[in-house]
Amino acid sequence: MAVYALVDCNNFYVSCERAFNPALEGKPVIVMSNNDGCAVARSAEAKAIGVGMGEPAFKLRHLVDSHGLIMLSSNYALYGDMSERVMSVLATFSPGAEIYSIDECFLDLDGMPVDNLTAWSQQVRATVRRWTGIPVSVGIGTTKTLAKLANRLAKKSKKANGVLDLSRDARWIEAALKQTPVGDVWGIGRQYAALCGVNGIRTAFDLTLQPDGWIKKTMGAVGLRTVMELRGTPVHTLDTAPSDKHTTCCSRSFGASVTEFEQVHDAVMTFASRAAEKIRGEGLVSGAVQVFAYTDRFRPDQPQFSLNSMIRLSPPTSSTPHIIGAALKGLKSAWRDGYEYKKAGVIMLDLVRPEDIPRDLFSPPPESGARPTALMAAVDGINGKMGKGAVGFGLVPDDAPWKMRCSNRTPSFTTSWDDIPVVKA
DNA sequence: TCTGGGGTCCTAGGACCC
DNA sequence: TCTGGGGTCCTAGGACCC
Numbered sequence: 001m002a003v004y005a006l007v008d009c010n011n012f013y014v015s016c017e018r019a020f021n022p023a024l025e026g027k028p029v030i031v032m033s034n035n036d037g038c039a040v041a042r043s044a045e046a047k048a049i050g051v052g053m054g055e056p057a058f059k060l061r062h063l064v065d066s067h068g069l070i071m072l073s074s075n076y077a078l079y080g081d082m083s084e085r086v087m088s089v090l091a092t093f094s095p096g097a098e099i100y101s102i103d104e105c106f107l108d109l110d111g112m113p114v115d116n117l118t119a120w121s122q123q124v125r126a127t128v129r130r131w132t133g134i135p136v137s138v139g140i141g142t143t144k145t146l147a148k149l150a151n152r153l154a155k156k157s158k159k160a161n162g163v164l165d166l167s168r169d170a171r172w173i174e175a176a177l178k179q180t181p182v183g184d185v186w187g188i189g190r191q192y193a194a195l196c197g198v199n200g201i202r203t204a205f206d207l208t209l210q211p212d213g214w215i216k217k218t219m220g221a222v223g224l225r226t227v228m229e230l231r232g233t234p235v236h237t238l239d240t241a242p243s244d245k246h247t248t249c250c251s252r253s254f255g256a257s258v259t260e261f262e263q264v265h266d267a268v269m270t271f272a273s274r275a276a277e278k279i280r281g282e283g284l285v286s287g288a289v290q291v292f293a294y295t296d297r298f299r300p301d302q303p304q305f306s307l308n309s310m311i312r313l314s315p316p317t318s319s320t321p322h323i324i325g326a327a328l329k330g331l332k333s334a335w336r337d338g339y340e341y342k343k344a345g346v347i348m349l350d351l352v353r354p355e356d357i358p359r360d361l362f363s364p365p366p367e368s369g370a371r372p373t374a375l376m377a378a379v380d381g382i383n384g385k386m387g388k389g390a391v392g393f394g395l396v397p398d399d400a401p402w403k404m405r406c407s408n409r410t411p412s413f414t415t416s417w418d419d420i421p422v423v424k425a
Numbered sequence: 426t427c428t429g430g431g432g433t434c435c436t437a438g439g440a441c442c443c
Numbered sequence: 444t445c446t447g448g449g450g451t452c453c454t455a456g457g458a459c460c461c
Contacts, residue, residue, distance in 0.1 A: 033429035
């Protein structure tokens with residue numbers, strides 16, 4: 001029988017910040033999205049004073065004075081590094097581990113020589129906490145969806161103390177399903193939750209009682225798989241070797257909206273350059289680049305416009321100048337004056353390993369464009385040694401108006417020599 | 426003044442072919 | 444009079460996830 005654990009870090013970004021700044025313990029703390037736009041992680045104390053997930057930062061400023069809310073800019077270098085540490089600890093507990101997101105990991109517990117999974121899970125929690133400083137919760141179930149559901153309840157219940165094992169007792173599973181609002185099920189988002197509500201389906205348990213035909217019709221094949229998993233039939237297996245990405249994207253909202261072509265041009269050039277670095281880092285080449293830019297959707301009083309353009313890359317490449325050239329060509333062809341642009345981005349499509357490029361009689365040999373050139377290798381090498389942006393193509397001024405706002409970022413404690421904390425005697 | 430970024434999968438519909 | 448149908452490929456859009 002399949003048994004899965006889902007280990008999920010509590011309030012992960014806030015917990016990372018607390019690991020290096022214990023003064024944040026016990027206080028309402030949030031971490032904001034890029035551009036300091038909205039709350040993406042909240043401490044328990046912040047949730048308690050009513051801070052919602054995704055709530056815009058400007059609506060929260062008053063809580064700084066009234067409740068001592070601490071609002072931090074996001075520090076992805078720190079979170080990425082802390083995530084690797086947590087995952088490497090978890091890997092010591094089970095040979096089968098799937099890193100599902102920056103703060104979640106599925107473990108395969110099938111055939112583990114453990115008779116008390118709750119006690120074992122408490123040991124996992126204690127070890128991760130001691131070795132990394134990050135608090136985690138553990139949910140266990142016979143399907144991934146049930147493990148997710150167990151994890152959510154493990155976090156909510158004081159009695160559970162961070163661990164809930166739903167793998168043994170059918171009555172517990174039923175009780176858990178009845179306690180879970182249908183919208184909190186993994187795979188049931190806003191739209192499907194609303195559809196369920198209209199049809200009188202309130203809990204996960206209600207959902208398991210619906211006929212397959214109705215589920216398939218209203219929530220598609222994906223929805224049906226979710227319900228099968230809720231009923232205890234495993235559909236999703238552990239994926240320990242994630243396959244290569246098919247697309248990758250580099251996009252940002254601008255710190256301030258811009259109207260001039262030159263500004264959007266510079267932003268697109270920067271994003272294209274980063275996107276190229278990213279795919280080289282994963283050993284991939286791209287067969288097409290898509291560029292987009294659009295106006296501020298939160299300003300209905302302003303004229304709205306969205307531009308979008310795709311340029312094929314033949315042969316597929318990861319070379320920065322080729323990719324920048326294509327992205328700018330796309331931007332030029334779709335550009336329209338007279339709008340306040342608020343966001344732009346570059347998407348790399350049709351990613352493949354160079355050796356897997358489909359070839360025909362007329363394809364040039366792969367060496368001529370598919371592999372990173374010596375120049376690209378040198379650029380990446382220098383940036384690896386000297387720091388990001390030491391050398392590059394089309395570098396733009398730091399004070400460009402479209403650049404991100406980020407007023408309250410903590411140091412990169414674990415990934416930058418200059419930022420390593422110093423212990424004072 | 427101020428609302429994130431990066432992914433996946435599925436489905437419907439159109440173009441095209443025989 | 445009678446006006447096919449099945450397959451494939453591609454794209455756009457919509458749902459979901461963290």
